[in-house]
Amino acid sequence: MLNWISFHRADIAAVIIIGLVIAFIWSIYVGRKETILRETDEVFGDPERTKGGWYWAVCGMSALMLVWFFFSWGMARAYFPNAANELCQIGKLNEAVSPIKATLPIESRYYKSTDIVVRNNEQLDALYARLPADAFTASEIAQLDSIYNTSKGLITLYSDPANLADEALRQFDAVANQLDGISDRLRAGPDGLVPSAEASDQPPWGVTEDEIPILATSPRGVLFDNVAVDAAVIAKSYTSVRNMPDEAGAMIADAKADIASLKDANKSSAFDEATAKTRNDYLKAVERIFRRLDDGLIFPAESLVGVHAAIDRLDDAIGDAKGSLSFVDAVFMPGEGVVKSRTICTEQGSARWLPKPTDVIATLGRLANPNTDEGGGFKGTTLLWWKWLAIADVVDFLIPDGLVDMLPGSYGTHDATGAFDPNYKDKLLAFASGEVSLGYVPMLDGHIWDSLFRVLVALALGILIGVPLGIYMGVSRFFKSFFDPMIELYRPVPPLAWAPLILTIFGIQDDGKIFLLFRVVFAIMWISARTGASGTQLSKIRASHSLGASNRQILKNVILPNALPEILTGARIAIGVCWGTLVAAEMLAGTTGIGFIENVARTVSDYELIWVTILIMGLLGLAFDLFMRLMIAKLIPWRGKG
Amino acid sequence: MADLVCSDLCMTFTNPQTGAAVEALKDINFTLKKGELLSVLGPSGCGKTTLLNVVAGFLNQTSGSLKLGENEIKAPGVERGMVFQQGALFEWLPVSKNVDFGLRMKNEDKAKSAELVEKWLDIVGLAGFDDTPTYQLSAVMKQRVALARCLVNDPDVILMDEPLGALDALTREKMQSLILELWKETGKTIIIITHSVEEALLLGERLFVMAPRPGRIHKEYNLPFAEQGLTTSLRDIKQQPDFGAVREEILTMIWDMEEEIMSGA
Numbered sequence: 001m002l003n004w005i006s007f008h009r010a011d012i013a014a015v016i017i018i019g020l021v022i023a024f025i026w027s028i029y030v031g032r033k034e035t036i037l038r039e040t041d042e043v044f045g046d047p048e049r050t051k052g053g054w055y056w057a058v059c060g061m062s063a064l065m066l067v068w069f070f071f072s073w074g075m076a077r078a079y080f081p082n083a084a085n086e087l088c089q090i091g092k093l094n095e096a097v098s099p100i101k102a103t104l105p106i107e108s109r110y111y112k113s114t115d116i117v118v119r120n121n122e123q124l125d126a127l128y129a130r131l132p133a134d135a136f137t138a139s140e141i142a143q144l145d146s147i148y149n150t151s152k153g154l155i156t157l158y159s160d161p162a163n164l165a166d167e168a169l170r171q172f173d174a175v176a177n178q179l180d181g182i183s184d185r186l187r188a189g190p191d192g193l194v195p196s197a198e199a200s201d202q203p204p205w206g207v208t209e210d211e212i213p214i215l216a217t218s219p220r221g222v223l224f225d226n227v228a229v230d231a232a233v234i235a236k237s238y239t240s241v242r243n244m245p246d247e248a249g250a251m252i253a254d255a256k257a258d259i260a261s262l263k264d265a266n267k268s269s270a271f272d273e274a275t276a277k278t279r280n281d282y283l284k285a286v287e288r289i290f291r292r293l294d295d296g297l298i299f300p301a302e303s304l305v306g307v308h309a310a311i312d313r314l315d316d317a318i319g320d321a322k323g324s325l326s327f328v329d330a331v332f333m334p335g336e337g338v339v340k341s342r343t344i345c346t347e348q349g350s351a352r353w354l355p356k357p358t359d360v361i362a363t364l365g366r367l368a369n370p371n372t373d374e375g376g377g378f379k380g381t382t383l384l385w386w387k388w389l390a391i392a393d394v395v396d397f398l399i400p401d402g403l404v405d406m407l408p409g410s411y412g413t414h415d416a417t418g419a420f421d422p423n424y425k426d427k428l429l430a431f432a433s434g435e436v437s438l439g440y441v442p443m444l445d446g447h448i449w450d451s452l453f454r455v456l457v458a459l460a461l462g463i464l465i466g467v468p469l470g471i472y473m474g475v476s477r478f479f480k481s482f483f484d485p486m487i488e489l490y491r492p493v494p495p496l497a498w499a500p501l502i503l504t505i506f507g508i509q510d511d512g513k514i515f516l517l518f519r520v521v522f523a524i525m526w527i528s529a530r531t532g533a534s535g536t537q538l539s540k541i542r543a544s545h546s547l548g549a550s551n552r553q554i555l556k557n558v559i560l561p562n563a564l565p566e567i568l569t570g571a572r573i574a575i576g577v578c579w580g581t582l583v584a585a586e587m588l589a590g591t592t593g594i595g596f597i598e599n600v601a602r603t604v605s606d607y608e609l610i611w612v613t614i615l616i617m618g619l620l621g622l623a624f625d626l627f628m629r630l631m632i633a634k635l636i637p638w639r640g641k642g
Numbered sequence: 643m644a645d646l647v648c649s650d651l652c653m654t655f656t657n658p659q660t661g662a663a664v665e666a667l668k669d670i671n672f673t674l675k676k677g678e679l680l681s682v683l684g685p686s687g688c689g690k691t692t693l694l695n696v697v698a699g700f701l702n703q704t705s706g707s708l709k710l711g712e713n714e715i716k717a718p719g720v721e722r723g724m725v726f727q728q729g730a731l732f733e734w735l736p737v738s739k740n741v742d743f744g745l746r747m748k749n750e751d752k753a754k755s756a757e758l759v760e761k762w763l764d765i766v767g768l769a770g771f772d773d774t775p776t777y778q779l780s781a782v783m784k785q786r787v788a789l790a791r792c793l794v795n796d797p798d799v800i801l802m803d804e805p806l807g808a809l810d811a812l813t814r815e816k817m818q819s820l821i822l823e824l825w826k827e828t829g830k831t832i833i834i835i836t837h838s839v840e841e842a843l844l845l846g847e848r849l850f851v852m853a854p855r856p857g858r859i860h861k862e863y864n865l866p867f868a869e870q871g872l873t874t875s876l877r878d879i880k881q882q883p884d885f886g887a888v889r890e891e892i893l894t895m896i897w898d899m900e901e902e903i904m905s906g907a
Contacts, residue, residue, distance in 0.1 A: 537730065539727075539728065540732065542700050542724065542726075543726060543730040543788075543791075544743070545699075545700070545717075545718035546719075546720070546724040546792075547723075548744050548747050548748055549743075549744075549747040550747070553747050557732075558732065564734070637775065637777075638734050638776075
């Protein structure tokens with residue numbers, strides 16, 4: 001069942017999108033109707049006006065989902081399932097002709113030859129302007145001048161169309177003709193072409209790790225695929241063309257001889273270290289520039305016009321052959337579109353980092369599978385499941401072994417026969433260190449539970465310690481003045497600033513993170529309890545005194561309930577901050593938890609997983625807040641009405 | 643029950659920063675017999691509330707003595723109940739829990755407490771409101787709860803700090819009648835602080851007009867209107883010529899004091 005859903009996620013998305021569009025239009029219709037009905041008897045600015053309106057929530061959510069489907073290319077995949085595959089084939093063709101395009105002013109501004117000429121002229125002039133005259137002898141300088149002149153001369157020679165060999169011209173014409181041949185084939189259309197059986201067996205777009213099926217699955221795709229193979233051959237023959245006029249051979253040989261003799265002089269002569277380095281460096285620079293000029297890759301601009309025009313015609317032909325695909329590409333695939341590189345085709349643009357909603361759900365489903373042997377969960381831990389927890393482990397955690405050490409008496413020793421008879425202390429130690437089997441209890445388990453557990457324990461500790469301290473600080477001068485400076489000193493420090501220290505002291509297991517969260521919760525609970533306690537109306541305190549209440553009774557029956565709204569608001573804030581800090585702490589270190597998953601996903605750029613963790617955190621945070629709102633409504637109905 | 647005796651009572655507030663001293667009360671002398679109804683009137687800042695807070699035990703006097711019967715007053719106590727201007731109810735508790743607060747703090751027998759609560763809620767006219775949350779009550783109902791909460795503790799003296807200040811004229815009159823009824827029925831000593839001259843005349847068997855700087859008793863009246871109020875309608879009493887005469891006299895007195903404060907300041 002799950003596999004079926006996973007395989008057909010494009011079809012499912014198609015149905016969902018239609019549903020979303022209907023919901024969107026319907027909610028606008030209902031919303032407009034309602035608004036018109038109510039507009040007549042309501043005044044602008046009246047808070048009552050904002051009440052209700054759930055259909056606008058439907059409208060907003062469906063709009064958001066539609067935007068998500070659109071920018072993640074979910075719509076393209078749902079309604080044009082072949083589009084990516086065909087664009088992939090075009091990608092192959094583009095990849096094949098890219099060596100030709102790279103030399104022409106198509107993707108850059110200048111001919112590649114123009115770039116080489118301009119750059120080398122500049123560098124040659126700059127190099128000879130800083131010739132270190134005192135490091136070379138007069139004859140050597142003459143040799144260097146000669147190399148300079150030869151280099152300049154070669155550039156001039158190559159650039160003159162009169163010097164271009166007939167052979168090169170013929171080759172360029174052939175390339176242009178072959179490209180036109182490809183254009184004609186593209187224009188002729190895909191009639192009679194059939195995708196291979198192997199191609200039809202490929203999994204559809206987006207079901208496996210390599211997003212887009214690479215083999216052509218449609219006649220049009222097959223046409224592009226076939227043409228791409230020929231284009232690669234043409235490109236190869238194009239890149240093998242050389243511009244090597246007859247005079248060039250002799251000039252290159254002369255300059256090479258000069259460079260060789262200068263190199264020899266460097267080897268044999270005994271220069272001091274600085275001079276030798278100067279000579280070597282300079283000569284290397286001269287040779288580097290010369291090497292760029294001796295392979296005949298500079299062509300006169302006119303000679304390339306024919307190929308350039310043929311490529312333009314090919315691009316037009318590709319555009320014609322694409323037909324409606326151009327529309328799908330431009331409208332439904334925002335960004336660069338499908339790009340082929342090496343052996344895969346990938347989505348480039350917003351779809352790269354924004355996974356499709358159905359893919360996110362598929363990933364969530366895979367994570368939620370409790371069977372880790374079948375690839376469920378993450379890194380051997382389930383997302384949220386249960387396990388049998390040994391009670392002995394809990395005992396081991398709660399009772400420190402040192403407690404047993406402090407008991408009177410000493411541990412047992414082995415007797416003369418070599419036997420060991422444990423005494424009461426040995427038995428207690430075994431109990432405290434969790435070696436006595438006490439049975440098992442079912443317990444929640446998994447990444448989500450680990451995160452929740454840390455937050456809940458930290459919250460419980462923070463409330464249990466922070467609230468009483470805050471209340472006492474609200475009513476007692478000693479408590480206030482004694483604790484105020486120390487707490488106020490640590491409170492403004494951002495929680496994560498403590499993380500390196502705390503993780504060093506406590507380690508990367510739960511206790512370090514719980515302590516980190518505890519200090520966040522504690523500060524918030526303390527300050528809210530204190531504000532609540534010190535905000536008690538004097539008349540209420542006086543009334544309680546007059547009614548015969550003792551200080552303890554006033555603390556419990558008047559100040560505590562009076563501070564309750566502040567405390568609960570504090571708890572609500574604390575949960576939010578705690579949740580945020582937890583994820584950051586889990587990203588720093590650890591082996592389980594939602595933040596851990598996201599951190600691993602980040603290192604491998606698994607965007608789906610990142611979005612899944614974001615989704616889980618959002619939903620859990622929402623659940624926390626809804627719970628707190630419910631608690632506030634139940635526990636303090638009098639808030640703001642006293 | 644016993645008399646409240648106040649002799650040479652002084653209360654001086656010192657500003658800890660400037661060291662400037664303000665004599666909020668100076669040489670206050672009076673004896674309030676058991677069951678007397680005293681209203682205290684005066685311009686703002688004359689020390690009415692300070693006097694009440696000292697009697698309640700919330701503040702300790704700088705010098706002089708204050709005795710309820712044989713006992714020197716040093717701290718708040720159940721024998722002196724207090725009713726505040728805004729009720730000062732515990733809004734997280736329902737009406738009955740507010741009323742029996744004092745009994746619960748003393749761990750009184752629950753059945754007996756419930757009986758007392760019923761009785762007093764009935765007297766103040768809130769029978770059946772036991773479980774109503776106090777935040778849902780109107781201002782006048784809140785004051786009735788505050789009265790019941792105070793009375794259920796059976797104090798010797800009831801101190802009221804502008805108890806009807808937040809009420810409108812009509813409900814105010816009803817509450818005035820209720821206070822007079824309670825005074826008659828329970829025979830408690832009652833001190834009422836008020837800003838309203840009419841209220842002070844109606845709810846005062848004795849009336850102190852206080853004057854500021856230093857806070858002192860400027861003039862004392864013994865009035866018949868509270869006694870009359872038990873049988874006659876309060877509105878009729880207000881129509882009496884001698885009521886009007888005293889009212890005008892006190893109004894002029896307080897007006898002059900206010901003028902003096904303004905010009906002095």
